[in-house]
Amino acid sequence: MNIEKIKEKILAFSNDRQWEEFHNPKNLSMALSVEASELLEIFQWLSLEQASNLTDKKHEHAKQEIADIAIYLIRICMKLDINLEDAINEKMLLNEKKYPLIDENGNKIEYGNKD
Known part of the structure; x- marks a missing residue:
């Protein structure tokens, strides 16, 4: 993953749409939370088995939400110089x-299930 190239693409996309005034840490963190909730919604009510074996449609949806989450996370890092x-x-x-x-x-410390 070339993070610098991704950051350039995200910044250009934002600048082309004149969204800079809206992309502050507060707004970006709220948008990140919304996108994380959208990812969560995909798995709502699924069994562990179903969640581990998503349909092609749900898998694609999850991929898109994960990308949205990453984009907002990277954008927040850019704004906060992290x-x-x-x-x-x-x-x-x-x-x-x-x-x-x-x-x-x-x-040795054991983490996880202790049957």
């Missing part, structure tokens, strides 16, 4: 500390 790759790497380091594999006594 390097998404750096932010993800930093957050993963925090997650590793929050969810360690070994406890303070040297025992």
